[in-house]
Amino acid sequence: MSSSLFLSLLLILISASQGCAAVPEKEPDLIQKSCAIIVGYEECVAILRSDPRSIKATKVKQLAYIILDLCIENATETLGEIRKLQEKYSKHDQIEEALRWCVMAYESAIKDYFRKAVDQLGTKSYREAQYSAHIGGALGTGCEQEFYFQAPVISPLWPRNHNLAVLGLVAEGIVSLLRLNESQL
Numbered sequence: 001m002s003s004s005l006f007l008s009l010l011l012i013l014i015s016a017s018q019g020c021a022a023v024p025e026k027e028p029d030l031i032q033k034s035c036a037i038i039v040g041y042e043e044c045v046a047i048l049r050s051d052p053r054s055i056k057a058t059k060v061k062q063l064a065y066i067i068l069d070l071c072i073e074n075a076t077e078t079l080g081e082i083r084k085l086q087e088k089y090s091k092h093d094q095i096e097e098a099l100r101w102c103v104m105a106y107e108s109a110i111k112d113y114f115r116k117a118v119d120q121l122g123t124k125s126y127r128e129a130q131y132s133a134h135i136g137g138a139l140g141t142g143c144e145q146e147f148y149f150q151a152p153v154i155s156p157l158w159p160r161n162h163n164l165a166v167l168g169l170v171a172e173g174i175v176s177l178l179r180l181n182e183s184q185l
Helices: 003-021 030-037 041-049 052-056 060-088 093-122 126-150 158-183
Strands: none
Touching: 030 041, 030 060, 030 158, 041 052, 041 060, 041 158, 052 060, 060 093, 060 126, 060 158, 093 126, 093 158, 126 158
């Protein structure tokens, strides 16, 4: 390649890159701003963007309701999956015992924690809602641990338990932003 051709290409690339630099960056949206403050930015953004309602959200409280709905949806689907696994492993005492514990954990996560957190958001009990979201997500981890204690096998629920734990962590973080905003008023 001749040096004049190389120099010409280099100048074109430099001028093109300078032209691109002049384009202003898009301001972060509510999801990005909210997720930037809590643990697990990438997961937070991906989870919230997976629900079309969150794109239209204009307030953090709307995001909190959405993420709690996602927690309830995930836990409810997982509960259905656990019941199928109970039929499959009905003759394996240790696995069956772990699954029984997981049924109780997921029922509690839905009723006692995530739905309660939704109610607590409505009454502006943000500290309690944050705690409820935390415990609801932790029950996914508890289910996973039950397999290690009860059964010498890899949990058939690992991805679902992990997802609930991550959802709970994101929900806890989003709700904590409401507490933060409240304390700054």
